[in-house]
Amino acid sequence: MKELKKRILSAALIAIVACILAISAYMMPFDRNSSTDAQSEDSLSIEIWTFFDMNTPDDYYVDYWQELADKYGYTITVKTYSTQQIKDKLKIAAAGRQLPDIYLVWGGTYPNYLFDADLATPVQSYLSDSDVEFLDEYTKPYSDGSNYIIPCLPEAYGVTYSNTALLDKLNLTAPTTWEELIQFVKDVNSYNEKHGTNYAAIELGNKDAWLGELLYYTIANSLDPSAYESLVSGDISIDDSVFSTAASYIQQLEDLGAFNDNFMEIGETEAVADFIDGNALLFPHQSTIVYYLMNNMGEENLSVSSFPACSDNAHGHILDINHTLKPGLCISSTCDYPDEAASLCLEFAQHINECNVSQYGYFNMTKQDYELPDSLPDPVASMRELVYGADKISAYLYAVLPSDDANSLRSLTRNLYAGSYDTETFLDKAAIYTNP
Numbered sequence: 001m002k003e004l005k006k007r008i009l010s011a012a013l014i015a016i017v018a019c020i021l022a023i024s025a026y027m028m029p030f031d032r033n034s035s036t037d038a039q040s041e042d043s044l045s046i047e048i049w050t051f052f053d054m055n056t057p058d059d060y061y062v063d064y065w066q067e068l069a070d071k072y073g074y075t076i077t078v079k080t081y082s083t084q085q086i087k088d089k090l091k092i093a094a095a096g097r098q099l100p101d102i103y104l105v106w107g108g109t110y111p112n113y114l115f116d117a118d119l120a121t122p123v124q125s126y127l128s129d130s131d132v133e134f135l136d137e138y139t140k141p142y143s144d145g146s147n148y149i150i151p152c153l154p155e156a157y158g159v160t161y162s163n164t165a166l167l168d169k170l171n172l173t174a175p176t177t178w179e180e181l182i183q184f185v186k187d188v189n190s191y192n193e194k195h196g197t198n199y200a201a202i203e204l205g206n207k208d209a210w211l212g213e214l215l216y217y218t219i220a221n222s223l224d225p226s227a228y229e230s231l232v233s234g235d236i237s238i239d240d241s242v243f244s245t246a247a248s249y250i251q252q253l254e255d256l257g258a259f260n261d262n263f264m265e266i267g268e269t270e271a272v273a274d275f276i277d278g279n280a281l282l283f284p285h286q287s288t289i290v291y292y293l294m295n296n297m298g299e300e301n302l303s304v305s306s307f308p309a310c311s312d313n314a315h316g317h318i319l320d321i322n323h324t325l326k327p328g329l330c331i332s333s334t335c336d337y338p339d340e341a342a343s344l345c346l347e348f349a350q351h352i353n354e355c356n357v358s359q360y361g362y363f364n365m366t367k368q369d370y371e372l373p374d375s376l377p378d379p380v381a382s383m384r385e386l387v388y389g390a391d392k393i394s395a396y397l398y399a400v401l402p403s404d405d406a407n408s409l410r411s412l413t414r415n416l417y418a419g420s421y422d423t424e425t426f427l428d429k430a431a432i433y434t435n436p
Contacts, residue, residue, distance in 0.1 A: 044337055045075040046344065047100040049089065052080045056153075057291040057360045064351055068344055076344075082269075084208075094119055099332040101341050105149065107322030108399030109406060112142075114330065120148040121331040126342040132350045133367045138326045150342070151328040152349040154356060154363040156286040157387050158218050158307070158319035158396070161293060161379075165301040166199065166281050174282065174305060178249070181308040185258045188281060200260035202253065203280035205271025207264065209414040210398075212250075215284050216413050217397055218319060220246035222310035225317040225392045231434055232400055238434045239427050247416060247423040249310065254417065264418055286321050287383050291360065294379060304382040316391030323395040326365075363387065397434075405433035 052062055062078060069076035079100070081089060086104070093099045099119055105111040114120050124147040127139055138151040162174045170191050175181040188201040206212035220227055223242045230236040231243075253259070260280060263271075275283045276296045284307055293302050306318060329345045331338055349365070356362035357370040361380045364370060376384070387393070398406045409430055416426045 043075065044072075044340060046077070046102060046337065046341060048076065048078045048102040048104075049086060049100045050078060050080055050104040051083050051086045056288075057356060057362060060355055061352060064348060068347060072344075074340075074344075090114070097334060099334065101332055101335040101337070102345060103330050103332065104152070105327060105330055107149075107155075107325040107327040108396070109324060109401065109403045111149070111325065111330065112403055115142050115144070115146075115148050119333055121333050121335065121338050121342075122146040123148060123150055123331065123342055123345075126150070126346065130346045132346050134365055135367060138328075138365050140325060142325065148330055149325060149328040150330075150345040150349055151326045151365050152345070152352055153327040154288070154353075154365055155326055156288045156321035157383075157393070158214060158221075158284065158321060159287050159290075159304050159383060159386060160307045161275070161283040161285060161290075162303045162305065163275065163278060163281055163283075163297070163301060164303050166278055170199070170281070172281070174303065175308045176305075177308055178310045182252070182256065184281075185253065185256045189257055198261070198279070200263075200280040201258045201282060203271050203275040203283040204259040204263040205266040205268050205274070206414060206417050207267040207270075209410045211268055211271060211285070212417045213398065213410050213413045214286070214319075214396075216246055216250055216416070218284055218307045219249050219310050221317060221319055221394050222307060224311070225394045228395055228397045228400070231397070232395075234435075238430045243430075244423050244427060246310075247426055250416060251423070254419075264414075287387070290379050290383055294377060299377040299379055302379045304379045304386065306386055316389070318386055318390045318393050319396045320393050321396045321399065323399040401433065409433045 048065060050062070052059075062080060065076050065078045068074070090099070090103060090105075094114060094117060097119065099114075105114070111120075124141070127134070127147055127150070134151055137155075139147060141147050160174075167174060170188065172184065172187055175184040185201040188199055191197065192199055202215075204211055204215065217228075220242055223245055227236070227240065227242045231238065231240075236242075260266075260274065266274070271283075272285075272289065272292075274280060276293065287304075290302075290304060306316075329349070331341045331345065335341050350368075353365050354368070354370055357364045357372065359373060361372050361376040361384065363384075398410065401409065412421070412426060412429050412433075415421045416423075421429070
């Protein structure tokens with residue numbers, strides 16, 4: 001009996017010591033070098049999270065990672081998500097500090113929470129030592145003076161797409177002024193009444209609020225392209241006439257029935273599909289989906305222009321969607337192999353940029369002089385002309401406000417479209433989130 005008690009006591013002591021050791025190991029600082037030594041470079045493993053929906057010209061944005069894996073003998077695991085999925089996954093992973101080695105982020109103020117929580121590796125030394133020389137606007141440092149993003153997605157700009165086949169069918173031309181837009185909406189409605197159709201003058205999916213917000217910002221920017229800069233600097237407030245006029249223009253379009261009947265029940269993805277299916281004539285969106293639309297509609301059935309000018313001096317103005325920070329790749333601060341990850345990201349970015357420019361005529365992120373294709377599709381040529389020929393490129397307000405304020409303001413615009421707020425109520429509530 002005594003022997004049995006000794007054995008039980010001994011086992012209990014061993015278990016207690018094991019628990020203490022386990023807890024001590026968990027609480028010890030992470031030693032990157034010891035982990036690196038335990039695994040040879042030949043078997044290096046990298047996990048990547050990316051979003052790949054309609055924002056890239058082709059699937060080389062995913063496929064090229066495998067080419068890099070084969071080239072260096074690494075194990076590279078790429079997980080692709082929709083834009084909303086990766087937002088949710090990054091939030092959850094950040095809370096538990098369980099981010100992948102490399103993850104793709106939007107620009108603007110969106111990734112700020114990751115940087116503030118020390119979840120991204122500073123990359124300025126990698127950028128300065130690299131043969132890839134990015135344009136200055138693609139390597140703006142974060143507010144703490146560090147760079148955390150290796151750019152790999154060209155900037156997005158606000159443009160308006162037209163279904164030219166549908167314009168021809170209704171014997172209409174795309175409007176260029178606000179007055180023409182109002183008449184355009186009336187003409188579409190008249191056609192629908194006469195032919196029993198249900199075409200929308202303007203495609204809009206506002207369930208997730210951002211397309212409605214983009215339209216509101218586009219109209220305000222067309223009224224005064226310096227308004228957002230003045231708002232952020234504190235020179236004007238949200239109750240300035242430009243913002244109330246933009247809100248009243250939104251309500252005017254809605255009262256005329258400019259949008260599809262269920263625009264408050266569908267999101268961006270459904271709106272894109274609806275436009276491709278030929279159910280609307282105009283679609284304010286961003287430049288990044290031009291190839292996706294062409295691939296699904298045919299380039300001959302698509303045109304790109306600026307939104308109809310809402311004031312006499314609004315021609316040549318365009319919104320810069322990300323503005324503050326450009327979208328790109330971040331290396332997790334818990335990555336075991338930051339040097340190798342940065343080298344992969346830079347090589348990936350250089351290759352992708354060359355493909356974008358030399359094969360598709362997309363915007364060049366670097367100072368490298370690539371030749372454009374011999375001929376460009378008309379929608380792409382128009383898109384380039386809008387951007388490179390713009391008199392003024394203005395910041396998208398969402399990209400310069402603090403992220404929490406920007407999200408709150410986005411929710412307010414949804415209430416404006418839903419009719420829950422009139423213009424005065426909308427602006428009163430918006431003032432809380434737009435004070436500098």
